[in-house]
Amino acid sequence: MKYVDEYRDPAQVKALLGEIGRVVTHPWKLMEICGGQTHAFLHHGLDDMLPGGIELVHGPGCPVCVTPLEQIDKALMIAARPEVIFTSYGDMLRVPGSTVDLFNVRAKGGDVRVVYSPLESLKIAQANPDKRVVFFAIGFETTAPPNAMAVLQARQRGIKNFSVLVSHVCVPPAMEAVLGSKHNRVQAFLAAGHVCAVMGYHEYPPLAEKYKVPIVITGFEPVDLLRGVLAAVKQLEAGKAEVENAYERAVTFEGNQPAQKVMGTVFQPVDRKWRGIGMIPQSGLGLRPEFESLDAETRFSVGEIVTQESPLCIAGEILQGLKKPPQCSAFGRKCMPQSPLGAPMVSAEGACSAYYKYHRDVIYG
Amino acid sequence: MDDLDFIGYTCPVPIRPTDTVVLGHGSGGTLSRDLLNRLFLPELGKAAPRALDDSAVVVMDGQRYALTTDSHVVSPLFFPGGDIGRLAICGTVNDLAMSGATPVALTCGFVLEEGLSFDILQQVVKSMQDAAKEAGVYIAAGDTKVVQKGGADKLFINTSGIGKINDGINISGANAKDGDVIIVSGTIGDHGIAVLSARENLGFETKLESDVAPLNRLVQAMMNAGEIHVLRDPTRGGLATSLVEISEQSNVTIELDETTLPVKPAVKAACEMLGFDPLYVANEGKLVAFVKENDAEKILGVMKKNNYGGDAAIIGKVIGVGKAQVRMRTAIGGTRWVDMLPGEMLPRIC
Numbered sequence: 001m002k003y004v005d006e007y008r009d010p011a012q013v014k015a016l017l018g019e020i021g022r023v024v025t026h027p028w029k030l031m032e033i034c035g036g037q038t039h040a041f042l043h044h045g046l047d048d049m050l051p052g053g054i055e056l057v058h059g060p061g062c063p064v065c066v067t068p069l070e071q072i073d074k075a076l077m078i079a080a081r082p083e084v085i086f087t088s089y090g091d092m093l094r095v096p097g098s099t100v101d102l103f104n105v106r107a108k109g110g111d112v113r114v115v116y117s118p119l120e121s122l123k124i125a126q127a128n129p130d131k132r133v134v135f136f137a138i139g140f141e142t143t144a145p146p147n148a149m150a151v152l153q154a155r156q157r158g159i160k161n162f163s164v165l166v167s168h169v170c171v172p173p174a175m176e177a178v179l180g181s182k183h184n185r186v187q188a189f190l191a192a193g194h195v196c197a198v199m200g201y202h203e204y205p206p207l208a209e210k211y212k213v214p215i216v217i218t219g220f221e222p223v224d225l226l227r228g229v230l231a232a233v234k235q236l237e238a239g240k241a242e243v244e245n246a247y248e249r250a251v252t253f254e255g256n257q258p259a260q261k262v263m264g265t266v267f268q269p270v271d272r273k274w275r276g277i278g279m280i281p282q283s284g285l286g287l288r289p290e291f292e293s294l295d296a297e298t299r300f301s302v303g304e305i306v307t308q309e310s311p312l313c314i315a316g317e318i319l320q321g322l323k324k325p326p327q328c329s330a331f332g333r334k335c336m337p338q339s340p341l342g343a344p345m346v347s348a349e350g351a352c353s354a355y356y357k358y359h360r361d362v363i364y365g
Numbered sequence: 366m367d368d369l370d371f372i373g374y375t376c377p378v379p380i381r382p383t384d385t386v387v388l389g390h391g392s393g394g395t396l397s398r399d400l401l402n403r404l405f406l407p408e409l410g411k412a413a414p415r416a417l418d419d420s421a422v423v424v425m426d427g428q429r430y431a432l433t434t435d436s437h438v439v440s441p442l443f444f445p446g447g448d449i450g451r452l453a454i455c456g457t458v459n460d461l462a463m464s465g466a467t468p469v470a471l472t473c474g475f476v477l478e479e480g481l482s483f484d485i486l487q488q489v490v491k492s493m494q495d496a497a498k499e500a501g502v503y504i505a506a507g508d509t510k511v512v513q514k515g516g517a518d519k520l521f522i523n524t525s526g527i528g529k530i531n532d533g534i535n536i537s538g539a540n541a542k543d544g545d546v547i548i549v550s551g552t553i554g555d556h557g558i559a560v561l562s563a564r565e566n567l568g569f570e571t572k573l574e575s576d577v578a579p580l581n582r583l584v585q586a587m588m589n590a591g592e593i594h595v596l597r598d599p600t601r602g603g604l605a606t607s608l609v610e611i612s613e614q615s616n617v618t619i620e621l622d623e624t625t626l627p628v629k630p631a632v633k634a635a636c637e638m639l640g641f642d643p644l645y646v647a648n649e650g651k652l653v654a655f656v657k658e659n660d661a662e663k664i665l666g667v668m669k670k671n672n673y674g675g676d677a678a679i680i681g682k683v684i685g686v687g688k689a690q691v692r693m694r695t696a697i698g699g700t701r702w703v704d705m706l707p708g709e710m711l712p713r714i715c
Contacts, residue, residue, distance in 0.1 A: 001633050013697040045699015091640075094389075107385040116565060116639070222697050337707035338395045348640050358701035361690075 007221030008044070016226035020051055020233055027053035028236050029185050030229060031178065031321050033171060034192035035062030035349025036220055042358040044222045054229065057185065057321030058354075060174050061192050063139040064091050064347035065319060066274040069307040071167040072097040075136055078165065078300050079105045079112050085128060087121040088136040089143070090114040094346045098307050118150035118164075125154070125162040134296045137164040141195045144168050144285055145259035148266035151287070151294055165296040166287055169272055171195050172203045173283035179211040183322055188232040190218035190225070193247040200255025204243040212241040219247040266291055275343060276315035313342035318351055325355040332360055393601025393647075394706030417614065418538050419463040419597060422530065431466035433457060434525040442485065442520060444563040446555075446574030449522055450492035452649060455579045456600070457526040458500045462581040463596040463652065465536035465588060466528030470505040471497065476521040479514045489520065500579035502526070540594040541615035545683040546661035548654045550583065550668055551576065551676040553604050554632040554646035562635065573631050576673075578650030583671045590667040591660025598652050602706045605644035605691070607653055609705045613689040621681035621703065623696045645706045655683065 032038055038058045041047045047056055060066055076097045079086035086102070093102040093114065106112040111131075115121050118135050125133035137147040147164065154162045171192055178186055191204065196217045204215045214235035218228025227246040235242060245251055263285070272284025287295050312330055317323040325331045325344070335341040337353055344350035389396040401417075413421060420433035437453040453473065461468040473493070477486070497504060555576040562569050580598065587593055595615070599607035604626075612619050628636075628643045636643050650673055656664050661679060668674030691703040 001630050001637070004633075004637060008696055010697050043695075043701060044697050045693075045695045045701045046697065049697075049699050103387040103389065104385060107387045116567065336395075338389070338399065357704050360702050360704065 004221065007219070007223040009223060012223050013046075013049075013226060016223065016230055017049055017051070020054070020226065020230050023230065023237055024051050024053050024233050025237060027055065028187050028233060029055045029057050030188045030190055030232050031057040031059045031186040032190040032218070032225075032228075033059040033061040033175065034194065034220075035059075035065070035347065035351065035354075036194065037061075037190060037192065037218065037225060038351050039349060039354045040220050040222070040225060042354045045358070046222055046225060047359075050229065054233065058318070058324070058351040059178070059189075059321060060274065060277060060319040061140065061171065061195075062319070062344060062347050062349040062351070063143070063169065064095050065315065065343040065350050066169055066174075066277065067092070067095070067138050067167050067343070068273040068275045069098060070273070071138075071165065073307060074297065074302045075165055076100060076102065076105055077302055078134055078296060079110045080108070081110075081132075081300070083132050085111045085113060085124055085131045085133045086136070087113050087115045087118075087124060087133060089116075089138070091347055091349075092136055092138060094340070095343050096340060096346070118147050119153070122150055122153055122157075122159060122162060125159050129161060131161060132299075133162050134300075135162070135164045137166045137168060140169055140171055140192070141199045141263070142197075144263045144267060145198060145256075148262045151266045151291055152262065154294060155291070163294050163296040163299050164287070166267075166285070167272070168267065168285035169274065170269070170283055170285065171199075172207065173280050174274065174277075175207060175215075176211075177277065177280045177283070178320060179207070179213060181320065183320070186213070186321060188214040188236055189216065190228040190232060191215050193217055193219040193224065193250060196245075196247065196251040196255065198256050198259050200253050201243055201245060201251065202253055202255075208241050208243050214241050215243045217243075217245045217247045217251050219250065274319075276313075276319045278316075315342035315344050315352075318342075318344050325352040326359075328352070332356060389707075391601075392706060394606055396707065397602075398705075417610075419460040420466065420526075420528075422464060429530040431461045431464040431528040431530055432525075433460040434523065435460060436521060436523040438518070438521050439560060440518060441560075441563055442489065444560045444575055445572060446559055447577035447649070448489060448492050449520060450489035451496045452577050453522040453524045454493050454496035454500065454502075455577050455649060457524040458496075458502060458579045458581050459598045459650075459652070461526050461528035462579075462584040463536070463598055464528070464530060465534035465584065465593070465596065466530045467585070468500060468502045468526055468528040468581050471502055471524050471526040472506040472508075473504055474508040474523040475510070476517050476523075477509065477511045478517045478519050479511060481519050486520070489522075496579060500581055534588065536593055536596050538595055538597060538611045538614035541611055541617045541619075541655045541683050542594055542657075543617065543683055543686050544658045545594055545617075545655040546658050546679055547608075547619065547621070547681040547683070548656060548661065548665055548668065548677055549604065549627065549680050550580070550652045550654070550674045551650075552627045552629045552632065553599070553648055553651060554628060554636065554641075554643035555651075556649040557603070557646035558632045558635045558641075560647075567635070569631065569635055573629070573635070576648060576650035578673045580650065580652050580673055583668065583673050584652070586667045586671055587654065587656075587664050591664045592657035593654055593664070594657065595655035596652055599648050601647050603643070603645040603647060604651075604653060605642070605703050606705045608691050608703065611653075611655065612691050615683075616687060616689050617683045618685040618688050619681055619691045620684045621691065621693045623693055625678050625680045627676045627678045627680075644703065
């Protein structure tokens with residue numbers, strides 16, 4: 001398949017691995033930000049093929065994993081209401097809230113629907129004027145532009161029975177939180193290529209400079225990932241800390257400006273709690289005041305939610321790259337995809353689910 | 366910013382075991398198996414041998430018969446390449462064929478929703494008749510129930526079937542042997558993606574068609590060509606789930622070669638976009654066979670000549686006994702573990 005197979009070319013992979021092997025002289029810890037990258041490393045078996053000294057530390061870039069429990073509980077409350085059609089990206093349905101997940105709400109009669117685009121939610125709203133249609137607007141800068149577009153279109157087309165439950169998060173503040181932690185062990189970043197396709201990478205030079213850390217914009221196919229690793233290792237070996245683009249075919253310095261404009265029209269930076277991590281200032285996107293009437297939280301007055309987290313799951317440390325899934329005593333034993341204890345085991349981008357799917361040999365041999 | 370102390374931050378409370386049936390219980394993956402093991406088998410399966418193959422083997426007066434049943438609830442009723450009627454016949458015919466049986470007769474039970482048009486029902490019934498004729502089986506008995514509007518989604522069909530297993534045939538998920546060669550009869554994931562794109566109106570430019578087809582004649586030709594140990598039609602849960610089941614039933618280690626898996630470019634592209642893996646996408650006209658190593662090429666040759674086996678390919682081998690495991694050699698030379706589908710397959714977010 002064009003645009004895929006050439007980036008999974010075994011000969012190029014071999015050549016890149018060889019080059020990385022020749023360059024590396026020290027052990028280095030690289031964090032791939034995006035859960036999609038974590039899954040790609042493990043799906044292709046690439047993590048085991050890297051030269052011994054290079055350790056991948058899996059980052060917090062899993063939108064499902066970091067959506068705070070409060071927001072999920074709000075989603076569950078809204079979705080259970082009889083007059084509501086609750087729409088969401090599929091991946092959110094299995095994430096446990098304090099008590100149940102959206103699958104259970106659906107099984108008990110809630111009208112919960114998977115959509116592939118927020119614009120589908122708008123169509124559902126138009127087709128069901130007697131219902132109140134809510135879209136769960138979560139994710140990073142990748143999903144924020146389409147979600148913002150849905151809000152704009154609802155406003156422009158006067159669709160009154162549509163609202164959004166917003167829980168967007170942004171990558172650069174999370175990187176800064178990782179770097180600023182006293183437990184940080186990350187020495188270089190493979191930045192999330194898809195996020196950079198939207199946002200560009202003009203946000204990164206101050207981070208690279210302040211924390212003296214190489215940041216390499218990296219794609220998702222094996223050749224892309226290895227190019228990212230090679231660039232990061234070369235910088236580390238040379239004592240450099242620069243921002244470098246190893247995903248040129250998709251990413252420019254400025255990014256996708258029309259998309260950024262739509263985001264900026266609808267959303268503004270807000271403090272956001274990250275599930276498993278905690279509050280990170282100005283790390284989220286919320287609706288601007290002029291779009292408050294489209295905010296499901298005010299429409300449904302869900303109020304304060306009291307949540308309780310469990311000591312069993314170490315998702316916070318996983319999302320920070322402080323520990324790896326097999327270091328969790330529940331991994332693969334009490335915590336499995338069909339009965340997850342934490343969101344990283346649920347999501348298609350969660351590190352625990354990646355290890356469970358592709359690497360269970362680490363516990364079962 | 367305050368320094369965040371990440372140690373001690375935790376993820377959610379364990380989710381309670383669900384007290385209701387969720388859609389994932391019907392996905393054919395781990396949740397389906399949990400339901401079977403926790404509820405159905407302890408209550409209803411006490412007397413039956415626990416083979417857990419696509420059909421059960423019952424013995425009457427020394428003759429072995431395969432017996433199976435399957436309910437069909439697809440939406441939409443008509444999809445590119447097939448419809449619920451063809452699906453209902455082929456599903457049961459194939460389940461019988463996977464025991465090496467010659468399908469003989471089927472029954473069918475209809476659950477109709479009030480308001481269903483006769484025109485639709487007529488088309489479905491015609492399609493069932495066509496599929497039955499193609500498979501060489503007949504409908505021996507039937508039943509109809511009508512429920513009020515909202516009590517069912519238009520039309521559900523249950524089919525049961527019986528087939529005869531000839532002497533000398535010994536095919537079961539528990540019969541995989543060390544060194545067996547694994548053959549799949551064609552491209553994987555066609556049905557699941559065709560139905561999904563029709564249901565969700567995904568608007569892919571390439572027309573994808575379901576592979577729904579009766580495979581009993583293909584199986585007959587394969588059995589004539591060589592020694593077959595395991596047959597399974599990888600429907601819900603996809604090829605990966607079937608292979609994991611077989612590895613567990615036979616307690617063998619399976620190694621697959623990613624480069625040999627037949628996948629249509631359109632299916633591959635759709636899966637890349639949606640975040641699916643073709644290994645987990647449903648098929649309705651494909652089978653996977655574990656065959657004696659020396660007979661593999663001959664059986665493959667016969668398959669390729671059949672209408673429903675043109676794209677057949679050898680995809681892996683049984684590389685050991687005593688450890689139930691499915692491993693994949695990836696296209697770039699790595700290795701990964703292959704697991705069952707846990708519940709419903711969900712499109713990823715970004």
